[in-house]
Amino acid sequence: MINATEQEEREYLEEIKEKLTLAVRHIDDTVKQYSEEMRQKKQYIHEQKSGMDEAEMVAADQSINRMAFTGGAAVERKRKLIKLSQSPYFGRIDFIGNDHIRVPVYIGIYSFADMEKRVNLIYDWRAPISSMFYDFELGDAFYTTPSGTVQGEIVLKRQYKIRDGRMEFMIENEINIHDDVLQKELARSSDDKMKNIVATIQRDQNAVIRNDTSRIMVIQGVAGSGKTSIALHRIAFLLYRFRDSIAAKDILIISPNKVFADYISNVLPELGEEHIPEMVMEELASDLLEKKYKFQSFFEQVSSLLDAHDPYFIERIKFKSSFEFLSKLNQYLLHVENNYFKSTDLKIGQTVVPAHFILQKFKNYHRMPMLKRFDLVVKDIQTFVREAKGQKLTGRDKARIWESIPRMFRFNNVFDLYKDFYQWIDRPDLFKTDQQTGLEYADVFPLIYFRLRLEGISTFDRVKHLLIDEMQDYTPVQYAVLSRLFPCKMTILGDISQTVNPYSASSAETIERVFPSADIVKLNRSYRSTWEITAFAQRIVPNPDIIPMERHGQEPIVSRFSSKEEELHAIKEMITHFRSSGNQSLGIIFKTQKQAEKAYQDLKAEGVYLLTDESTSFKEGVSISSAHLAKGLEFDEVIVPYATEDNYKTDVDKSMLYIACTRTMHQLTITYTGEVTEFLLQ
Numbered sequence: 001m002i003n004a005t006e007q008e009e010r011e012y013l014e015e016i017k018e019k020l021t022l023a024v025r026h027i028d029d030t031v032k033q034y035s036e037e038m039r040q041k042k043q044y045i046h047e048q049k050s051g052m053d054e055a056e057m058v059a060a061d062q063s064i065n066r067m068a069f070t071g072g073a074a075v076e077r078k079r080k081l082i083k084l085s086q087s088p089y090f091g092r093i094d095f096i097g098n099d100h101i102r103v104p105v106y107i108g109i110y111s112f113a114d115m116e117k118r119v120n121l122i123y124d125w126r127a128p129i130s131s132m133f134y135d136f137e138l139g140d141a142f143y144t145t146p147s148g149t150v151q152g153e154i155v156l157k158r159q160y161k162i163r164d165g166r167m168e169f170m171i172e173n174e175i176n177i178h179d180d181v182l183q184k185e186l187a188r189s190s191d192d193k194m195k196n197i198v199a200t201i202q203r204d205q206n207a208v209i210r211n212d213t214s215r216i217m218v219i220q221g222v223a224g225s226g227k228t229s230i231a232l233h234r235i236a237f238l239l240y241r242f243r244d245s246i247a248a249k250d251i252l253i254i255s256p257n258k259v260f261a262d263y264i265s266n267v268l269p270e271l272g273e274e275h276i277p278e279m280v281m282e283e284l285a286s287d288l289l290e291k292k293y294k295f296q297s298f299f300e301q302v303s304s305l306l307d308a309h310d311p312y313f314i315e316r317i318k319f320k321s322s323f324e325f326l327s328k329l330n331q332y333l334l335h336v337e338n339n340y341f342k343s344t345d346l347k348i349g350q351t352v353v354p355a356h357f358i359l360q361k362f363k364n365y366h367r368m369p370m371l372k373r374f375d376l377v378v379k380d381i382q383t384f385v386r387e388a389k390g391q392k393l394t395g396r397d398k399a400r401i402w403e404s405i406p407r408m409f410r411f412n413n414v415f416d417l418y419k420d421f422y423q424w425i426d427r428p429d430l431f432k433t434d435q436q437t438g439l440e441y442a443d444v445f446p447l448i449y450f451r452l453r454l455e456g457i458s459t460f461d462r463v464k465h466l467l468i469d470e471m472q473d474y475t476p477v478q479y480a481v482l483s484r485l486f487p488c489k490m491t492i493l494g495d496i497s498q499t500v501n502p503y504s505a506s507s508a509e510t511i512e513r514v515f516p517s518a519d520i521v522k523l524n525r526s527y528r529s530t531w532e533i534t535a536f537a538q539r540i541v542p543n544p545d546i547i548p549m550e551r552h553g554q555e556p557i558v559s560r561f562s563s564k565e566e567e568l569h570a571i572k573e574m575i576t577h578f579r580s581s582g583n584q585s586l587g588i589i590f591k592t593q594k595q596a597e598k599a600y601q602d603l604k605a606e607g608v609y610l611l612t613d614e615s616t617s618f619k620e621g622v623s624i625s626s627a628h629l630a631k632g633l634e635f636d637e638v639i640v641p642y643a644t645e646d647n648y649k650t651d652v653d654k655s656m657l658y659i660a661c662t663r664t665m666h667q668l669t670i671t672y673t674g675e676v677t678e679f680l681l682q
């Protein structure tokens with residue numbers, strides 16, 4: 001079977017579809033048979049119940065469970081086969097290996113085999129042999145399997161676009177992953193959910209996806225470089241590669257907000273994997289503080305920064321985002337260890353427990369969190385007293401010891417110690433709480449860090465891989481907490497240019513200081529936006545490393561209006577125009593949430609949605625959002641209103657403008673009334 005011509009390929013596609021249909025039918029028959037057997041078994045049990053002993057009941061239950069499980073797996077397999085019938089494969093390489101036999105390798109989202117002939121008809125894109133599709137052109141090639149490297153030659157390479165079972169096109173590939181196909185993919189309009197990119201994964205991206213050795217992988221990639229897509233494909237790859245030891249439920253994604261989580265939620269199921277548990281950072285924080293403290297969210301922190309330029313607030317955030325702060329916290333904990341447990345002689349009846357004995361016991365448990373040592377010290381003292389007296393302790397003696405030991409420690413809760421830390425560094429002004437909002441966001445993770453060190457928090461051992469997106473938004477203390485809580489492999493990704501809070505941003509290098517063994521990968525090719533849009537965004541935050549896609553489109557438009565009313569009116573017209581344009585999504589992105597909310601009232605119309613920090617889903621159509629919430633999302637078109645010098649003037653404002661402009665794939669319009677921001681004048 002060589003399938004040389006396009007005609008032969010089309011016939012072959014029909015053949016494969018037929019085989020898939022038969023396989024689906026076969027599964028249907030099996031499932032039917034299982035359910036019939038299960039029905040009979042259940043009936044039998046029902047009838048015989050009274051005569052069965054416990055062991056027989058358990059065995060019968062187990063056999064039903066097994067049948068249900070196998071039945072469930074069959075249904076899942078059927079779902080995959082039906083999906084495969086829509087688009088069985090997207091690539092092919094013909095490979096001649098050591099045995100000199102030419103093997104056509106068709107590559108698709110899942111594998112499919114002819115069970116009778118025992119041949120693989122479609123290879124999963126994650127199979128070792130499939131890696132050559134991404135890594136090599138025609139000529140010498142190799143792939144690595146767990147048992148070694150296979151050398152050979154690729155003599156043919158093709159790409160297909162098969163949709164709804166029909167071949168839309170086929171391309172003979174001389175060069176690596178033909179740019180035409182990538183261009184076509186990138187030129188299409190966006191969806192409400194992120195899509196898989198298996199057919200056009202690029203070589204450098206493939207290296208990141210298939211890396212199965214890094215314990216900590218940090219991906220620093222420019223806007224639109226595919227970081228999030230790649231991280232999700234990497235998860236799918238790891239689930240395949242380590243299918244015996246990792247399941248979807250063993251992975252945790254920490255995402256910046258629910259809308260983002262919803263936006264990316266489709267990629268893994270599309271790749272045939274189950275839904276992966278995800279969590280927003282604030283949810284994790286709230287759990288770790290056992291819901292005892294009210295605190296400001298990261299979103300609220302950023303909103304406050306945008307609303308008012310309070311230099312003291314900024315100073316607090318900056319300090320708490322520094323490495324110096326983390327090392328000061330550690331120094332303080334050492335100081336507490338050495339100075340805050342003041343033992344005194346303890347008299348129990350006639351027995352005196354010497355102060356130095358108590359202190360020694362406290363120090364002996366240095367591996368335990370300090371506030372957890374008292375119970376152990378108490379037990380040691382009880383033994384000491386019992387042995388000294390030569391008789392059992394009375395209830396009163398016991399109670400006295402239980403009371404006395406914790407009192408020898410200066411504080412008995414983490415919060416008081418955290419407050420005391422600021423006294424110790426002689427900067428009590430750096431700790432502020434608000435009656436209404438509670439703790440400042442910048443204090444949340446330091447407090448959790450104290451809990452971890454002083455009380456101990458059990459680690460998330462069930463998580464085998466942690467994925468952290470938007471890494472630039474987390475501070476060294478946050479990473480110190482995460483590294484202690486998650487002793488597992490991690491993929492950490494983000495872009496320092498897209499920070500929503502420049503006072504607390506972490507670069508790949510910052511993260512490397514917390515995880516010295518991390519492997520850092522940089523992705524500089526930007527896929528999302530047209531060349532014109534990427535060039536425009538570069539004027540706001542220049543990055544000489546960025547490589548824009550050679551995909552051209554309309555120049556971004558910057559429009560000046562004489563009043564806000566006129567500006568809003570023009571935006572309304574743009575919405576009308578969008579509706580007849582064939583594009584799927586339009587983002588109207590404001591600097592602040594307040595501006596977004598106000599404009600939503602003014603622009604309100606059918607199919608116009610407002611994203612808030614409570615939103616849980618991302619929909620097609622017109623979305624009004626703040627830049628902070630739009631981070632990570634993408635739209636066919638973006639409008640950035642109010643781009644005036646007053647509105648965009650600080651460093652935070654600049655980050656917001658950059659984020660807003662880099663959300664669009666095809667078209668960007670900036671509007672303003674009065675003077676344009678200087679960030680657009682460079």
Ligand SMILES: Nc1ncnc2c1ncn2[C@@H]1O[C@H](COP(=O)(O)OP(=O)(O)OP(=O)(O)O)[C@@H](O)[C@H]1O
Binds near residue numbers: 186197202226527631
């Ligand atoms: N190899 C590829 N083939 C097709 N599309 C790609 C490829 N790589 C990236 N893309 C597309 O580029 C866009 C940006 O990808 P993604 O959102 O993963 O990037 P990102 O680096 O996380 O972006 P940002 O940091 O700006 O939010 C998506 O539409 C994605 O499908």
